[in-house]
Amino acid sequence: MADELRQGPNAGRTLPAERDRYADPETGAQVTRLTSDPDADSRHLYFTEPGWYDDGRRLLVRSDRDGTQQLYSIALESGEITQLTDLPAEISGVTRVATEPTALCWCADRLVALDLESLAVTPLYELPDGYTGSIAAGTADGARAVVALSEELDLEGRSNDREQWIADRMRAGPHSRVISVPLSGGEPTVHVEEDRWLNHVNASPTRPELVTYCEEGTWEDVDRIRALNLETDETWLVRPTDDDEAVGHEYWLADGETIGYHGWRGGRDDPEAFFGHVRYDGADCREWPAPDIYTHFHGNTRKLVVGDGTYRSAPFDLLWEWDDDADEYRTPRKLAAHGWSGDDDVHPHSRLSPDGNRVVFDSSRGGTGSDVYLVEIPDDRDELPAFEGVAE
Incomplete structure (x- = not known):
């Protein structure tokens, strides 16, 4: 690689806690706002990426509080913030390697590994000219980083319509x-x-040979969810779609063999929205009604699933709990308001903690930019108000 990549003097510095605790006014759930710097935009990792580490005691967040986006860690017991990277360019595409104290990210055109204990940075790969790189993935055995590369085109940035x-x-x-x-x-x-x-x-969190990748585009026009065996290079569609179907926002459940997603049937103007789970080989595909198509879902197991709700009349996290006796999900419960107000607003990207007791989400409700919030899931979920509505 061209030049040695070195950490700046702010790597490892600690900042005082910014947290604020409150009871959600509608649900009563206990919420902790973890970041509150008024001049910064702070977000947890993308909802597909495992941001908790150190046995669940710390959470990775991205923040531009010094004018450039870098990686930080929040100690959840004290709220203290530690800056993990002070690199010469913004970091992006962050994930954590599940079996190692290692994070992966892009620093400009270089894919790097960050030791979360020593804060040593190791360049792994440099993008070829004219290409961009996707969010990285670390295989379950901690041996490899896997990414998608895509050619840059002249139309990049040409349209303000996403x-x-x-x-x-x-x-x-x-x-x-x-x-x-x-x-x-x-x-x-x-x-x-x-x-x-x-x-x-x-990357599957348990099967080092298995990853998913997507055919990107408008969901109605692609068969998005694809799997790859890294040992054989075999690829296949995980959840093929009919002409009137669309699926996406795929993620792995903790077993490393089940993939979650959501989608819809029909048109965007009058959709039949659903979320689902399917085995990586396409078997055992099951789907259930969702409130809207503009959302994200996450679960560690089928037992409990969190959804973002939607900016179209359901701006709060929703919880679906599995009923073994009825063999179906119970009526979803409202967990906490995030105030998601539109596609241009900060997306919550809600994700369950590894122990299933908390949900992390992003929100702009506290002011300008984004902040990171953590909400406790009550032991008795029947205490939470039911969500009976359907988005308009």
Whole structure:
């Protein structure tokens, strides 16, 4: 790689807690606002990525509090904030390697590994000219980083309409690859290469040979959820879609064999929204009604699922609890308000903690920019108000 990548003097500095606790006025659930710097935009990792570490005592967050986006850690007991990176360019695409005290991220055009204990940074791979990289994924054995690379096109940034930009880029068919890079150092392996927009790799947390990646685009026009066996390079569609169906926002459950997602049937103007779970090989596909198509879902197991609600009349986290006797989900419960107000507003990207007792989400409700919130799930979920509505 061209130049050595060094941490600046702020790596490892600690900042005082910014947290504030309150009871959600509608549900009574206990909420902790973890960040509150009025001049900063702070967010937890994307909802597919495992941000908790140190046996659940710390949470990774991204923040631009010094003018450039860097990685921070919040000690959940004290609220103290530690800056983990002070790199010469903004970091992006952050994930954590499940079996190691290691985070992966992009620093400009370099994929790097960060030791979360020593804060040492190791460059792993440099993007070829004219390509962008997806959020990284760390394999379950901690051996490899897997990413999707996609060709940059002249239309980049041309349209202020995000949906139109996505459609234009999809139709252009940018050259893409899915590659893996050894964390111990070495040359990358190309596993998939196509002239279509490939994006967002997610690694099974238990099966080191399994990852998903997506065919990116407007969901109605792609078969999005694809799986890859890194040992054989075999690829397959996980949840194929009919002409009137769309699915996406895929993530792995904790067993490393089940994939969650959501989607809809029909058109966007009058959709039949649903969320679902399917085995990585396409077996045992089950789906249930969702309040809207504009949302995200996450669960560690089928027993409990959190959804973002929707900015269309349900701006709060919702909990679905599985009823073994009825073999179905109970009526969802409101957990906490996040105030998500539109596609241009901060998306909650809600995610359950590894122990299933808390939910982290982002929100702009505290002022300008985004802050990170953590809400406790009551032991008796019947204390929470039921959500009976359907988004308009």
